[in-house]
Amino acid sequence: MRSLKNHVSLIIPLFAILFAVEFYFVINAIIKDYESRLNRDYSIVVVANKELTLQEIKVHEPDIAQLQELNSTLVIERLKKNGIKVDFNELKNFLPKFYKVYLSSFPSSQKLASLRNKLVEIEGVKRVEAFTKVHEKIYRFLLFLKNISKLFLAIIFITSVMLVFKQIEIWNLEHSERMYIMALFGAPLWMRNAILIKLSVIDTIVSTLLVYLLYSYVVGSGYLTKLLGVESIGFTSSDLFKDALWLFALGLIISVFNVIIVSMRQPKVA
Amino acid sequence: MAKNVIVAKDLYLEYKKNTPIIKDSTFSIKSGSFVFITGPSGSGKSTLLKSFYGELKPQQGVLQIGGVSLNDIKPSKLAFLRKYLGIIFQDYKLIKEWTVKKNVMLPLLIAGYSKNVCETQTARLLKHVRLSGKENYYPMELSGGEQQRVAMARALAHNPVIILADEPTGNLDEYSSRVIWGLLEGANEQLGTTVVVVTHSIPSNLKVPYKHFYIEDGKVYEIS
Ligand SMILES: Nc1ncnc2c1ncn2[C@@H]1O[C@H](COP(=O)(O)OP(=O)(O)O)[C@@H](O)[C@H]1O
Numbered sequence A: 001m002r003s004l005k006n007h008v009s010l011i012i013p014l015f016a017i018l019f020a021v022e023f024y025f026v027i028n029a030i031i032k033d034y035e036s037r038l039n040r041d042y043s044i045v046v047v048a049n050k051e052l053t054l055q056e057i058k059v060h061e062p063d064i065a066q067l068q069e070l071n072s073t074l075v076i077e078r079l080k081k082n083g084i085k086v087d088f089n090e091l092k093n094f095l096p097k098f099y100k101v102y103l104s105s106f107p108s109s110q111k112l113a114s115l116r117n118k119l120v121e122i123e124g125v126k127r128v129e130a131f132t133k134v135h136e137k138i139y140r141f142l143l144f145l146k147n148i149s150k151l152f153l154a155i156i157f158i159t160s161v162m163l164v165f166k167q168i169e170i171w172n173l174e175h176s177e178r179m180y181i182m183a184l185f186g187a188p189l190w191m192r193n194a195i196l197i198k199l200s201v202i203d204t205i206v207s208t209l210l211v212y213l214l215y216s217y218v219v220g221s222g223y224l225t226k227l228l229g230v231e232s233i234g235f236t237s238s239d240l241f242k243d244a245l246w247l248f249a250l251g252l253i254i255s256v257f258n259v260i261i262v263s264m265r266q267p268k269v270a
Numbered sequence B: 001m002a003k004n005v006i007v008a009k010d011l012y013l014e015y016k017k018n019t020p021i022i023k024d025s026t027f028s029i030k031s032g033s034f035v036f037i038t039g040p041s042g043s044g045k046s047t048l049l050k051s052f053y054g055e056l057k058p059q060q061g062v063l064q065i066g067g068v069s070l071n072d073i074k075p076s077k078l079a080f081l082r083k084y085l086g087i088i089f090q091d092y093k094l095i096k097e098w099t100v101k102k103n104v105m106l107p108l109l110i111a112g113y114s115k116n117v118c119e120t121q122t123a124r125l126l127k128h129v130r131l132s133g134k135e136n137y138y139p140m141e142l143s144g145g146e147q148q149r150v151a152m153a154r155a156l157a158h159n160p161v162i163i164l165a166d167e168p169t170g171n172l173d174e175y176s177s178r179v180i181w182g183l184l185e186g187a188n189e190q191l192g193t194t195v196v197v198v199t200h201s202i203p204s205n206l207k208v209p210y211k212h213f214y215i216e217d218g219k220v221y222e223i224s
């Protein structure tokens, strides 16, 4: 019973650390996936009366990744469909060139506005039409979560490491007599600490497993896809498995590091 | 002429500043000898023994064990040195979470012997201390005399060069005392182990020749 309580008091802080780290990983993966999805949901069309090259407009806006010339009749059809108010007769008369512009990342509405201003300045550009199908609310929410999770991670990390340290100190006291006797017979430091390291490894395995199972459940249940209103979240169980290995390594480093610190703080017997 | 295994010159030991427990003491102990240390209670017998196994460092003077100075010994060197010692404490100092067998095995595990060697050596020693059949008991399940016999087996397990014993038969039953004295004599006689025993009364029926050190007012005297 006593030893169970001892295990729990190391498993809880380790679990908290690993949970927070994994939370950060998951949010990051979702944001990345979401961004790539959003990329397909905006459109910038540049109307110009002369030929434009990518190099030429990249000078004005380095975030432009690609420039695609469009067939003008197709463009007009499309603009009509999207309900953009353009003078179609004027367009036909001048037979200008149409370009679709792709950016390297998903633009915010401010970014889009400033981009439009920049593009209009370019010589030969007559018009710029830009619109997004705005998922911005969810996107902003994800970014908010990402920032919160950073803070959350920092707080949990510090308090949990302190708790891990405390628990290992308690273990050290509990086992100090045994470690002292071993030292009297010439046992090296690693041998005296072997018991604490063993306990740490066991608890790290348990904590990692708990985090893994919890996230497996959440990811597998489809709760997140429903919450975000998307068909998949770009985070699979194989990602989770890979993360679990990292989490195990991290947990091990934290606890073993603490064992070493605690044993060095101990009043020297040997 | 046998070599000196323990050499002390103007040895000075204290726990608190300016309260010497041992002072101005010069003596040496020859390899293979059997030495008794006696003296009034509180005279510093245990303190002197502690300095021999490096738990208390001399503040002044010289103390060497097996030619190694203990004055400013590094922890790793001390651990190395301790592998050659077999220590018996008045309060046994058995590891209470471990069985009798594992306790006896401790010095063998530290020395890195194979499992096979550990097992046979431990079984042999437990037979010597008349504890065969109690391998899987925990220290708490044994009498004081039995616990001290486990400690005796542990001290002998790795064939130490020096045995340091602090009142090993202090308040033991007749039978356990006899077993322990017999084994200490045996180690000295047959293996040439140096034996240093702190005691308040030297057994009268000892078969081996011995030296006698006496501590009084912080000074160590060799009286025979
Ligand atoms: N850890 C310690 N800290 C301070 N004083 C101690 C400590 N251990 C022993 N002493 C003191 O040292 C003196 C000698 O103790 P000890 O060596 O145990 O005597 P003996 O073994 O001869 O009976 C005693 O006065 C005792 O109070």
Ligand SMILES: [Mg+2]
Pocket: B045, B046, B047, B166
């Ligand atoms: Mg004493």
